Amino acid sequence: MSNKSTALIVGASRGLGLALAEEYCIRGWQVIATSRGSSQGLEKLQGSFGASLEVEQVDIVDLDSAKGLRQRLDARELDVLFVNAGICKANELNALQVEEKDYLDMLLTNALSPMRLIELFYDRLNAKGVAAVMSSELGSITDAKGFWELYSSSKAALNMLMKHFHSRHVDDTRALLAIAPGWVRTDMGTDNALLDISESIPLVVDVVARNAGVPGLRFTDRHGNELPW
Ligand SMILES: NC(=O)c1ccc[n+]([C@@H]2O[C@H](COP(=O)([O-])OP(=O)(O)OC[C@H]3O[C@@H](n4cnc5c(N)ncnc54)[C@H](OP(=O)(O)O)[C@@H]3O)[C@@H](O)[C@H]2O)c1
Known part of the structure; x- marks a missing residue:
């Protein structure tokens, strides 16, 4: 376990998070994946990857739960x-x-709580580490076109909190990413979404890999193109 790179994926019970956990396992990483209840998806992954996948419990809106994980x-x-x-x-x-x-609930789950996780775990990241949050193209104020407006505002709030976090760590060597995965078919994305998970998550993981050791904050899509805030 000690020679492997380690990823902590928070919110990995299903959808994009589960796919992230699987992708890092496939790439030979040690993965700590969290859920807030039982997850058949994670149980199945553990069947395939054994000790390379550790499963932890956390409800991110419960600060004591987040501190317990830390x-x-x-x-x-x-x-x-x-x-x-x-x-x-x-x-x-x-x-x-x-x-x-x-x-x-959306502001708490999508903006405040992810930032609490970033705050709590930032010192566990090594010097070339990457701290990423799952943002959205909809979180761009510049590009907003009246689609899912309340949800969009929660992701814009997340992006803003990442900006301020970065301002407090401006001389740091670690990378900060707000990543937009594209519109993907999941429970949240719905069947109408444009992309299959397999068309998004491997690219997202590639973007994270390319940003390791590159200090600073970027709001980026799954191809690594920077997005307007
Ligand atoms: N799908 C898209 O098109 C799309 C596009 C842009 C951004 N995103 C973002 O990508 C992320 C994943 O979305 P998805 O499409 O995979 O959605 P999803 O299928 O609905 O999955 C959401 C995940 O978040 C977890 N979660 C929700 N509240 C939580 C809490 N309080 N504590 C811990 N875990 C919690 C869920 O756990 P439970 O199973 O316990 O509910 C589940 O694992 C979200 O941040 C979403 O906003 C998605």
């Missing part, structure tokens, strides 16, 4: 920290129509 992994050094977990509620509604709780 404590359990206190002795670990990470090459990649990828916070993938996210939700989409009331995607077709506007500010007047949405239930307040649904909007607050």
Whole structure:
């Protein structure tokens, strides 16, 4: 285990997170994948990859749960920290129509909680490590076109928090990424999405790999093209 690069994937029970865990396993990494309940997908992966895949439990909106994970992994050094977990509620509604709780849940899950994970685990990343969050093309304020507006604003908030985090670590050697995976067919992306998971996640992992050892913050798509904030 000690010679392998290690990735911590937060929110890996299904969808893009599960695919990230699988892709890193396929590439020979040691993977710590989190879920917040049982995950048939992760159980199946463990069947294929054995001890190379460790499964941890965390609910990212529960700060004590996040701190507990940090404590359990206190002795670990990470090459990649990828916070993938996210939700989409009331995607077709506007500010007047949405239930307040649904909007607050999105802000908590998609913006505040991922940044808490980045804050908590940043010192576990090695000097050439990459801290990535799963953002979205929809998180770009410049490119916003009135699609899934409330969800988009939660990803814009995530991007803004990454900007401020970077400002506090501007001389650091580690890379920070807000990655947009494209519109992908998952429970969240729906069957209408343009891409299969296999057309997104291997490219996302390539982008992370190319950014190792390249200091600074970038908002990038799955091809490594920088996106307008
Ligand atoms: N699919 C797309 O087209 C697309 C495009 C751009 C960005 N994204 C982003 O990519 C990420 C993954 O999306 P997806 O399409 O794979 O969605 P998904 O299939 O709905 O999966 C969401 C994942 O997030 C986890 N999660 C949600 N809330 C959590 C919490 N409080 N604590 C821990 N884990 C939590 C879920 O765990 P449970 O199984 O426990 O619910 C699940 O593993 C999200 O951040 C999403 O916003 C997706």
